[in-house]
Amino acid sequence: MALKAAEIRAFPALVSAYRKTDEKGLYLEIRPNGAKRWFFKYRVLGSEKRLTLGDWPEVSLVQARELRDEARRAVREGGDPLHERKREKTMARLAAGNSFQSVAEDFIEVKFVGGQKAAATIEKARWYLSHLTGPIGGRPVSEIEPAELMVVLKKIEKAGKRETAVRTRAFASRVFRHGVAMSLCKSDPAALLGDALMSPIVTHRAAILDPRKLGALLRAIDDYGGRESVKIAMQLLPHVFVRPGELRLAKWQEIDWDEKIWRIPAERTKLRRPHSVPLSVQSLALFNELRRHTGWMDWMFPGERSHFKPMCENAINTAFRRMGFDRETVTAHGFRATASTLLNESGKWHPDAIERALAHGHSNAVRGAYARGQHWDERVQMAQWWSDYLEEHKEGAPVVPLVVKKGRR
Template sequence: MALTDTVIRNTKPTAKPIKLTDSGGLVLLVQPNAARWWRLRYRFAGKEKMLSLGTYPNVSLKDARLLRDQAKSQLAKNIDPSLARQEAKLTKTMAFTNSFEAVARQWWTDWRGTKSPSYAECLLRRLEVDIFPVIGSRPVTEITAPLLLMAIKKIEARGALDIAKRAFQTCGQVMRYAIAHGLAERNPAAEVRPSDVLKPAKKTNYARLNAKELPELLRKIDAYDGQPLTRLAMQLMALTFVRTGELIGAQWSEFEMDAKVWRIPAERMKMRTPHIVPLSKQSIAVLEQIYKFSGGKTLLFPSERGYGKPMSNNTILYALYRMGYHSRMTGHGFRGIASTILHEQGYPHDHIELQLAHQERNAVSASYNHALYLKQRTEMMQAWADYLTAMKASEESSNGNS
């Protein structure tokens, strides 16, 4: 006789399991602890087998019969329901193991070895915030261009165009890693370009003064009454025109005072290749002053809050604000001024661009190119420092005569 919900509910557990039989081999085992287990008895390849279908009432009588019928359909096709379930479970497990998130984390672990910890953590955080919630659970074999673009467009929608582009490129690296390790056969990121789907970002022109305003700025920097290390940081930036991040993260181990060079390692450079900054006599003098204030510890410009961190990115910017240059000058502006004036003075474009570390170089040429034209660049950097000194002297002289 077929089971009913009333019969099931009214059957009380006893000291031994009770077997309630339905049609088609479906049974419900009522255990002494009151647990009720659905089981399906069937034969496959001449052997009697048992398949678990869950517990009652989580799996209702109706649902249990549907599962029984599905198993019977598999048997009719000469498929063992128990084996089919194991294969489905294994496939699901493999899909999770080879999910985009799992593969991306494997890639990140291998990739981060040559990167700075802060940069590596920032990239992983971007994946966790922007990419994994959208496509992280998908197997890499199921990642398509539309899926990938859906994640990227979500980033673009909040106005973060540069982050969207970088996230797209990172996803492409993950998919290449998957292909290289036999986890996928195609890279959907290679089928489209960011420019095909993302709005063009407006080029940012950093605020900077013109050459005529430079002498007054240099004089104000020398007279800056804030923190001495902030004043010295601005002086060194004017002389070396490195990026703000490269300046504030400078470590004493990077400086070869006898050779008069500052060797910035690749992991601290925007282009991820090493960079040499020839040190003028004026730069050496500033470094000697910095040494007195920073104590010659690891960082040239340690944060006032301590914790072994460098000064904030905004320290120089806020100092310029205090001197009256709000919206007129930034730390990056020193690079633009130097580039303009050096070009006007006739220095070769290649020499200037190398000193600005603008060229993106591949791994093979990086070890050579960062030292290219070093003699000429050394002469150029000393001439630049002499030019700044002359400008300040001229300004001071004109002020004295007025």
């Protein structure tokens, strides 16, 4: 006897589950907790199966009968509704595993984390991914079209972030190529979009190249009234001109006091190879002064709130802003450009010695392999000359010409 909509609500919950039959294999199961669920019972190749159609009242009697009729048609045509539902769920799980987000995460894990890239490089990759996660992150990587990726990139571009748009496209392209290599997609739609984006406006990090202005900046740093470790970090950067991240993550165990060398481990350098910095008298004095404040800690430059964490990556630039220097005038990274320009203009040092001091790579692999072991003695002399140069300009005195015997080239 067919069920009636009015009587379904009145079916009571009993100690055990029981069924109320409708028609053509449809029935309602009432469970001890009061839940009521629709099922369709059918047979395929002699085996009895049942297909869940949903819970009442979300699925009404009328809707349950419509779902039953669809399933009956599938059975008549030789199909198996339960098998088809399981297949759809499996495909959905596979699609989720092959989403752009999951492929990108795997790419970052394999190429960046597994490749032992610097923490900042990994963080930057995840930042590019963050621009893509919302719009296409959940989409199967094999189904993403160039047009939908272009919508995302153009939105970034219209926000005035041309370089971010270009680099995000390049990151997406690497993810798609990773997907192709893993047989998860057949092409790279991002490769077609390179010429469709505006070229970035080239800007250089602010750097002071006038020796007189450099001297004024050094005097201003000496007068800084903020946290002592931040002040010493600002004082050290011009002398050692390492990347700001290499400085703020420095640990005391890296200083060789006897050899007067700061050895930066490979995992913290951009090129993933160790970098040794010869320390001038002035640099050693600053490290010794810093040791009075943080020498008992692991980090040379601990965080303001916890000495178990390093100094914030924006601490130095924030200090410059508090001193009144805007980002178009001074940045922490700019001291590298300052040193590179003025050391080269001095004409006293081999260009390769300067490049090695800056921890730059060589486009020529043979030249790079040769230069790696060269110029150390020259770099030691150059480090001291540079510190003297900085001190003399800070004091406002002229630099006395110095004849230096250069190392082997």
